[in-house]
Amino acid sequence: MEVVAIIMAGGSGERFWPLSRKQRPKQLLRLTQSGRTLVEETVERLEGIVPLENVYVLTSVGLQGMVRRILPQLPPANVIAEPMRRNTAACLVLAAAVVMERFGGHDVLMAAFPSDHFVEPVEEFQRTLQAALRWAAQTEDLVTIGIRPTRPETGYGYIELDKELQRFDGIPVYRVRRFREKPSPEVAEEFVQSGSFLWNSGMFFWRLHVFLAALPVYMPAFWQHWEGLRRAVRAALGQPVEGAYPGTERLFPELPDISIDYALAERAERMATVQASFRWDDLGAWDALERVFPPDASGNVVSGDVVLLDSSGCIVVDARTEKRPVVTLLGLRDCVVVLTDDAVLCCAKAHVQQVRRIVAYLREHGYEALL
Amino acid sequence: MEVVAIIMAGGSGERFWPLSRKQRPKQLLRLTQSGRTLVEETVERLEGIVPLENVYVLTSVGLQGMVRRILPQLPPANVIAEPMRRNTAACLVLAAAVVMERFGGHDVLMAAFPSDHFVEPVEEFQRTLQAALRWAAQTEDLVTIGIRPTRPETGYGYIELDKELQRFDGIPVYRVRRFREKPSPEVAEEFVQSGSFLWNSGMFFWRLHVFLAALPVYMPAFWQHWEGLRRAVRAALGQPVEGAYPGTERLFPELPDISIDYALAERAERMATVQASFRWDDLGAWDALERVFPPDASGNVVSGDVVLLDSSGCIVVDARTEKRPVVTLLGLRDCVVVLTDDAVLCCAKAHVQQVRRIVAYLREHGYEALL
Numbered sequence: 001m002e003v004v005a006i007i008m009a010g011g012s013g014e015r016f017w018p019l020s021r022k023q024r025p026k027q028l029l030r031l032t033q034s035g036r037t038l039v040e041e042t043v044e045r046l047e048g049i050v051p052l053e054n055v056y057v058l059t060s061v062g063l064q065g066m067v068r069r070i071l072p073q074l075p076p077a078n079v080i081a082e083p084m085r086r087n088t089a090a091c092l093v094l095a096a097a098v099v100m101e102r103f104g105g106h107d108v109l110m111a112a113f114p115s116d117h118f119v120e121p122v123e124e125f126q127r128t129l130q131a132a133l134r135w136a137a138q139t140e141d142l143v144t145i146g147i148r149p150t151r152p153e154t155g156y157g158y159i160e161l162d163k164e165l166q167r168f169d170g171i172p173v174y175r176v177r178r179f180r181e182k183p184s185p186e187v188a189e190e191f192v193q194s195g196s197f198l199w200n201s202g203m204f205f206w207r208l209h210v211f212l213a214a215l216p217v218y219m220p221a222f223w224q225h226w227e228g229l230r231r232a233v234r235a236a237l238g239q240p241v242e243g244a245y246p247g248t249e250r251l252f253p254e255l256p257d258i259s260i261d262y263a264l265a266e267r268a269e270r271m272a273t274v275q276a277s278f279r280w281d282d283l284g285a286w287d288a289l290e291r292v293f294p295p296d297a298s299g300n301v302v303s304g305d306v307v308l309l310d311s312s313g314c315i316v317v318d319a320r321t322e323k324r325p326v327v328t329l330l331g332l333r334d335c336v337v338v339l340t341d342d343a344v345l346c347c348a349k350a351h352v353q354q355v356r357r358i359v360a361y362l363r364e365h366g367y368e369a370l371l
Numbered sequence: 372m373e374v375v376a377i378i379m380a381g382g383s384g385e386r387f388w389p390l391s392r393k394q395r396p397k398q399l400l401r402l403t404q405s406g407r408t409l410v411e412e413t414v415e416r417l418e419g420i421v422p423l424e425n426v427y428v429l430t431s432v433g434l435q436g437m438v439r440r441i442l443p444q445l446p447p448a449n450v451i452a453e454p455m456r457r458n459t460a461a462c463l464v465l466a467a468a469v470v471m472e473r474f475g476g477h478d479v480l481m482a483a484f485p486s487d488h489f490v491e492p493v494e495e496f497q498r499t500l501q502a503a504l505r506w507a508a509q510t511e512d513l514v515t516i517g518i519r520p521t522r523p524e525t526g527y528g529y530i531e532l533d534k535e536l537q538r539f540d541g542i543p544v545y546r547v548r549r550f551r552e553k554p555s556p557e558v559a560e561e562f563v564q565s566g567s568f569l570w571n572s573g574m575f576f577w578r579l580h581v582f583l584a585a586l587p588v589y590m591p592a593f594w595q596h597w598e599g600l601r602r603a604v605r606a607a608l609g610q611p612v613e614g615a616y617p618g619t620e621r622l623f624p625e626l627p628d629i630s631i632d633y634a635l636a637e638r639a640e641r642m643a644t645v646q647a648s649f650r651w652d653d654l655g656a657w658d659a660l661e662r663v664f665p666p667d668a669s670g671n672v673v674s675g676d677v678v679l680l681d682s683s684g685c686i687v688v689d690a691r692t693e694k695r696p697v698v699t700l701l702g703l704r705d706c707v708v709v710l711t712d713d714a715v716l717c718c719a720k721a722h723v724q725q726v727r728r729i730v731a732y733l734r735e736h737g738y739e740a741l742l
Binding site for chain 2: 018307309310325326327328329330331332333335337339340341342343344345346347348350351354355357358361362365367370
């Protein structure tokens with residue numbers, strides 16, 4: 001069965017300010033050791049499994065041009081702009097309409113990926129991906145990839161496992177008992193201890209017809225506009241449209257602003273999850289870098305010309321392109337220091353989740369150029 | 372009796388890096404609310420008490436030109452370069468030779484001042500100064516100014532008081548029992564509690580002939596070179612010499628590298644101290660700024676375009692002259708952040724005394740341009 005990849009690249013990622021900006025959100029940052037943007041890595045990880053003409057990137061109108069430049073290997077028509085930010089459920093319904101029209105209603109496998117996560121190594125990702133695709137192809141399940149938790153993270157969604165359904169190449173597939181959103185620290189600790197919970201990676205796999213059958217049942221507010229979306233897509237299909245498909249601007253505001261997790265995964269009966277054999281991180285905030293880059297002997301992660309004395313647990317990112325004042329840290333514990341050409345951030349590591357408050361502050365206080 | 376002021380401005384002040392540099396040590400920084408350099412303030416505080424032609428500044432060869440430019444009101448010949456860094460005892464012996472030659476051996480009052488301290492308000496400084504000058508003029512005592520301690524500071528020298536000798540305009544003069552150098556925290560606490568200890572401000576007052584009489588007794592290694600220094604000074608006196616007085620280059624290396632406190636004040640029999648009615652701080656390191664500038668409601672002292680969220684007890688100094696990236700602090704406690712055009716310092720407040728370790732590190736690692 002033909003596989004189509006949908007890469008969701010519409011996010012804004014304010015938590016990596018001052019590196020992330022409106023015009024350069026997280027998926028366009030180079031946050032990993034590869035030195036490539038996260039969206040590039042996401043596309044490259046599919047090599048050999050999904051042909052490039054079947055890789056679609058859905059992003060915002062403002063980022064469409066840059067995404068096309070960053071991914072010259074993709075047909076420009078495959079970089080599609082959502083007319084407005086409308087969360088992952090609307091994104092995947094639009095994508096389904098594209099797939100429907102592109103393949104003339106033939107059943108295909110849809111594989112949806114966030115564009116701003118850390119995944120390593122590629123070989124293990126592909127092994128897991130193959131298992132997810134095989135299970136989705138041979139069943140009527142909605143399939144996700146689950147990550148074995150390594151800490152009691154309270155910011156993630158958890159998947160409670162039911163019985164094992166199958167193994168492919170050593171990768172187990174489980175029936176999902178239920179989804180549990182962002183737990184309290186105590187509950188998260190229990191989840192990790194129990195061994196029967198996985199983190200939800202936000203990757204989804206299903207046959208187009210399985211997804212379409214689910215729409216009227218679980219997502220009626222989307223189903224209502226399905227035909228409208230199909231018509232808008234059909235009129236422009238295969239052309240490298242600048243901006244959103246004409247017609248979708250009217251439809252998108254009608255769609256609920258909800259994630260596919262809430263809209264479908266938490267409600268659907270037939271959910272399965274494949275346990276990842278790769279390392280994964282959602283790169284939720286600056287402190288993620290110490291899980292992605294090897295820290296030095298004092299637990300510091302440093303990029304750039306930085307002098308550290310008596311400092312530990314610090315994350316220092318010097319992303320300036322201009323003449324670079326030397327950065328020195330002395331006696332600091334668990335701090336994040338980030339420098340760009342136009343901003344300096346000094347932040348306690350315990351506060352990294354709140355960096356978006358700075359963005360909000362700047363927005364309200366006339367620092368438009370820094371957003 | 373004529374009064375001559377000796378302002379000691381040869382210090383290097385590495386603890387205010389990155390603001391302080393070899394070519395711009397602490398006494399040339401604008402660290403107070405006046406916006407003027409500390410050495411300017413030191414000279415201006417003498418107005419009305421010491422005539423400008425009697426104000427001498429002793430500094431290093433490298434700083435002489437800049438000090439002359441900063442203090443255009445002084446005769447250029449009064450800005451004298453020490454041939455090498457040799458601590459305050461050598462500085463004051465050279466100064467005494469200058470005074471000796473300038474006044475043809477007549478007795479005058481010498482008043483010696485550090486050039487890099489905080490003193491406020493000027494009126495109270497002058498009231499205290501008048502008391503010190505009066506006592507020094509009418510006795511054969513070596514006189515210092517003592518500061519009522521406000522905290523158990525371990526970095527200062529303490530003066531143990533003996534009986535009160537006199538009061539001038541409400542300012543008490545005490546006989547000194549003894550000097551106690553940098554005490555342990557417990558001992559410092561006792562000193563403050565006892566009420567009979569003052570901080571040594573490093574200001575000294577004496578009649579030239581009293582100082583000269585003390586030289587052979589307490590400072591024989593200096594006395595040995597006294598005639599040589601006089602001859603070198605006499606040959607060039609009154610001329611705006613560029614660099615050190617010819618001849619002193621040979622003599623200075625022979626003089627002990629010792630402070631006047633150790634060389635004389637701690638040994639001399641006849642020490643008296645005048646209790647200051649002014650606020651004083653030696654501005655020993657970055658944390659001094661919160662004693663000099665009024666902190667905001669969260670205990671932060673901030674200069675420049677800085678955004679602080681959930682941060683307290685922080686000192687932020689933005690001294691950049693170029694295009695200024697905005698600086699944001701989030702969730703930081705008790706940190707010091709200093710930005711110049713070529714360096715950024717992020718430091719735990721508990722580590723401010725160690726900023727000179729950064730300077731040492733930079734010196735050893737080829738960052739000459741940052742020293």
